[in-house]
Amino acid sequence: MAETMTAVDGNEKNLLKVRQAAFIMLAFSPALKLVFLPSVMAEVAYEQLWLPLLTSFLIEGILIALILVLFEKRGYKTFFKCLEESFGSVAARAIYFFIAVFLVLKSLLPIFEHKLYIENTIYEMSPDRITFYIFFAFSTYLSVQGVKILGRAADIAVVFTLLGLLTAFGLSVGAADYSNLLPIIKKPAYNLVNAAFRPVVWQGDAVYIILFSGHFRPEKGYKKKILSGYTVGALATILFSATLYGIYGAITPSQNYALPSMSVFSVIVTNIGRFDFLSIFLLLFSQVFAVSMPLMLAVKCLERAFSLKNSIVAAIAVNAAVLIVTAIFSGSVFELLKLSTDVLCYCYAAFVAFSVLIVAITKKAVKNEI
Amino acid sequence: MRFKRTIATAIFGVLLALLYFTSDFALIDIEKTAIVVAIGIDKDENGYSVTAQIGVPEGSESSSKKDDAVMTGTGKTVLEAIDNVGAETGWHPKLSFCSMIFIGKDVATDDVQTIIDFFVTSERVDNSATIAMTDGKASELLTAKTPLDSITSFALQKIVLKSEWMVSTVGATNLKSFAVMTNSRSKSAYMPVIEVIKGKVESSGENAQSGGEGKSQSGGGEKKDEEVLFDSSSVGLFYNGSYVGRLSDEETLLYYMLIGPVYQCFIGVGDNNEQYFLTIESNERTIDVDVLSATVYLKLKLKVSLADSTEGIDLTSVVKKTVVDRKVLRALENKLDEIAASLSGKIVDTKADIFMIKERIYKYHNSDYERLKDLSIDKFTFKTENIVVSAD
Numbered sequence: 108m109a110e111t112m113t114a115v116d117g118n119e120k121n122l123l124k125v126r127q128a129a130f131i132m133l134a135f136s137p138a139l140k141l142v143f144l145p146s147v148m149a150e151v152a153y154e155q156l157w158l159p160l161l162t163s164f165l166i167e168g169i170l171i172a173l174i175l176v177l178f179e180k181r182g183y184k185t186f187f188k189c190l191e192e193s194f195g196s197v198a199a200r201a202i203y204f205f206i207a208v209f210l211v212l213k214s215l216l217p218i219f220e221h222k223l224y225i226e227n228t229i230y231e232m233s234p235d236r237i238t239f240y241i242f243f244a245f246s247t248y249l250s251v252q253g254v255k256i257l258g259r260a261a262d263i264a265v266v267f268t269l270l271g272l273l274t275a276f277g278l279s280v281g282a283a284d285y286s287n288l289l290p291i292i293k294k295p296a297y298n299l300v301n302a303a304f305r306p307v308v309w310q311g312d313a314v315y316i317i318l319f320s321g322h323f324r325p326e327k328g329y330k331k332k333i334l335s336g337y338t339v340g341a342l343a344t345i346l347f348s349a350t351l352y353g354i355y356g357a358i359t360p361s362q363n364y365a366l367p368s369m370s371v372f373s374v375i376v377t378n379i380g381r382f383d384f385l386s387i388f389l390l391l392f393s394q395v396f397a398v399s400m401p402l403m404l405a406v407k408c409l410e411r412a413f414s415l416k417n418s419i420v421a422a423i424a425v426n427a428a429v430l431i432v433t434a435i436f437s438g439s440v441f442e443l444l445k446l447s448t449d450v451l452c453y454c455y456a457a458f459v460a461f462s463v464l465i466v467a468i469t470k471k472a473v474k475n476e477i
Numbered sequence: 478m479r480f481k482r483t484i485a486t487a488i489f490g491v492l493l494a495l496l497y498f499t500s501d502f503a504l505i506d507i508e509k510t511a512i513v514v515a516i517g518i519d520k521d522e523n524g525y526s527v528t529a530q531i532g533v534p535e536g537s538e539s540s541s542k543k544d545d546a547v548m549t550g551t552g553k554t555v556l557e558a559i560d561n562v563g564a565e566t567g568w569h570p571k572l573s574f575c576s577m578i579f580i581g582k583d584v585a586t587d588d589v590q591t592i593i594d595f596f597v598t599s600e601r602v603d604n605s606a607t608i609a610m611t612d613g614k615a616s617e618l619l620t621a622k623t624p625l626d627s628i629t630s631f632a633l634q635k636i637v638l639k640s641e642w643m644v645s646t647v648g649a650t651n652l653k654s655f656a657v658m659t660n661s662r663s664k665s666a667y668m669p670v671i672e673v674i675k676g677k678v679e680s681s682g683e684n685a686q687s688g689g690e691g692k693s694q695s696g697g698g699e700k701k702d703e704e705v706l707f708d709s710s711s712v713g714l715f716y717n718g719s720y721v722g723r724l725s726d727e728e729t730l731l732y733y734m735l736i737g738p739v740y741q742c743f744i745g746v747g748d749n750n751e752q753y754f755l756t757i758e759s760n761e762r763t764i765d766v767d768v769l770s771a772t773v774y775l776k777l778k779l780k781v782s783l784a785d786s787t788e789g790i791d792l793t794s795v796v797k798k799t800v801v802d803r804k805v806l807r808a809l810e811n812k813l814d815e816i817a818a819s820l821s822g823k824i825v826d827t828k829a830d831i832f833m834i835k836e837r838i839y840k841y842h843n844s845d846y847e848r849l850k851d852l853s854i855d856k857f858t859f860k861t862e863n864i865v866v867s868a869d
Contacts, residue, residue, distance in 0.1 A: 245489050248489050286840055289843075290839075290840060290843040357662075358653075
């Protein structure tokens with residue numbers, strides 16, 4: 108099997124390893140989801156916030172498994188090649204363009220979150236704008252690189268994320284009263300289906316897997332590895348959200364920045380100062396890559412859609428556009444949050460489902476291609 | 478090419494690290510910054526008055542100067558008053574090191590919940606900051622002189638901020654726990670009440686005294702009129718965000734025994750002829766709610782030992798057991814029964830659901846919550862069953 112799986116389409120020098128694809132799921136997912144998401148879920152589902160989160164992650168996990176199986180049947184080609192072979196070049200380019208638009212739109216809220224997170228947790232007074240806008244220089248640089256750089260970043264970020272999460276959990280678990288999550292079983296006073304759509308704003312890992320297809324060399328047990336990475340990231344998000352509710356109970360929705368709010372009650376923090384900043388910095392490192400990833404992938408999609416020989420123009424255009432939007436709407440973050448969780452989450456979910464459907468209807472590989 | 482790329486990566490890495498993660502290396506103009514260690518909030522004719530106590534490094538000023546390191550600002554809201562501290566004094570009040578907030582009685586009686594909710598969401602002060610209310614003005618508390626520490630709030634911290642491994646006869650309440658309690662279904666909370674005791678201890682110099690039967694006091698000092706002691710042996714009760722009453726010292730102690738483990742805790746029992754001072758070794762407690770009859774059962778099992786007597790201890794034995802007379806144990810049970818009755822009466826009178834009964838019903842008897850949620854806590858029956866004191 109291993110020998111026949113070398114038929115990876117695309118740039119052979121720019122491949123992810125399966126381990127790195129799994130680490131991307133594990134390292135970047137919790138870093139992105141442990142800012143606003145826990146408080147948003149607490150606002151709609153109260154002590155049962157873990158249930159819609161679990162539902163949402165479960166559905167996305169199933170989609171990821173499905174995508175991996177579908178691409179196996181398509182000879183591990185890139186999504187673009189599958190589209191090209193099935194629907195022709197124009198359709199493939201159009202779909203890639205729409206994916207790019209989706210990724211740019213989806214990146215907005217995490218970028219705003221990241222900005223507020225930096226400004227509110229690290230800085231005593233509001234920092235100069237340039238402090239945050241340097242992020243776009245970094246993101247532009249990352250966008251012109253191949254996906255291989257994401258893999259390398261994930262190799263390092265996974266250590267940072269795990270250390271950060273373990274430190275934060277160790278500091279906060281003592282302050283949590285998990286009885287705040289009771290009653291476990293009750294008739295939900297909220298609409299579980301609606302609540303389960305909210306995390307979609309921060310998800311989209313299924314689309315990343317679609318785009319990574321053909322960019323990693325499948326190896327034995329690769330599906331398990333990628334799904335394990337996703338599962339650990341998802342469980343960490345659920346566990347931290349539940350712990351935040353254990354600490355703050357009914358006032359959890361007021362705690363927009365989950366991690367810094369959780370660990371301040373530790374005796375270590377009381378006695379030796381803000382030791383918890385160690386975990387915050389570690390997760391911020393992973394968050395920079397996690398927030399940049401959709402922009403980078405959007406640039407890659409535009410590169411394919413318009414057959415650009417050099418991605419620098421697309422990288423500058425995408426990042427400049429997002430920078431301008433960030434500058435204009437920096438005072439309307441919570442309006443964007445409301446729009447995203449009330450309306451856009453359904454559009455994003457429809458787009459992810461549509462993408463998986465497209466993958467499903469592309470031509471299967473003929474036997475000798477596999 | 479590869480070399481250039483590495484250089485570019487390094488430059489971006491350094492730029493990000495410098496501009497992003499450093500918090501400007503926390504470089505603030507220290508000459509214009511006041512590190513606020515405690516604030517007191519009072520009502521005044523304009524709205525609120527905020528008194529900020531500044532941490533002054535040891536050895537940099539004389540002790541008497543440090544006592545005066547307080548700034549005051551006034552405003553229609555607490556935020557405005559805090560901002561005015563800076564505007565009126567020219568110092569930037571840095572609140573991230575503020576670990577204590579004192580609420581004046583007038584503010585507590587009016588509406589303390591709004592203020593606490595403001596702090597919990599403002600990110601200005603850590604949610605772990607301890608809060609306590611004062612018997613009078615919070616500003617008077619912060620400007621009072623005590624020989625225990627040149628900075629009053631540090632002295633107060635010693636009695637209010639006690640960890641579990643220290644004496645747990647003072648219930649430390651922080652911003653988060655108060656906000657969680659008041660925003661719960663019980664809408665009730667508590668916080669320690671700090672009382673200023675003048676001229677009680679007549680020691681001299683830097684000596685300080687503390688202790689007493691179940692009391693937490695600090696201070697003492699020279700024979701100066703202005704030097705004071707502090708007592709925080711009782712808690713104030715809050716319902717719907719406002720102060721509604723206060724437990725006595727004994728009620729407070731029993732309340733702590735019923736809501737959590739107590740350590741290094743003492744209780745006295747006896748009459749004029751015989752007095753016994755007992756150490757509480759362990760306290761098993763249960764608060765049960767019978768949702769059918771709307772009855773709350775308070776159960777307590779205490780294990781005690783003699784605290785102030787070595788009489789009867791066999792020094793040649795590994796196990797050091799003191800013998801406590803059964804009649805002393807029964808006397809303590811009766812005493813606790815009486816205190817429990819008066820504690821229950823106070824809960825009924827004030828409607829402050831400090832045992833979080835409504836919250837318990839929601840968590841553990843959820844199907845009955847809808848039926849009982851509008852039933853006021855004074856309509857519940859409180860029964861103290863099974864108060865058992867043993868010495869084994």
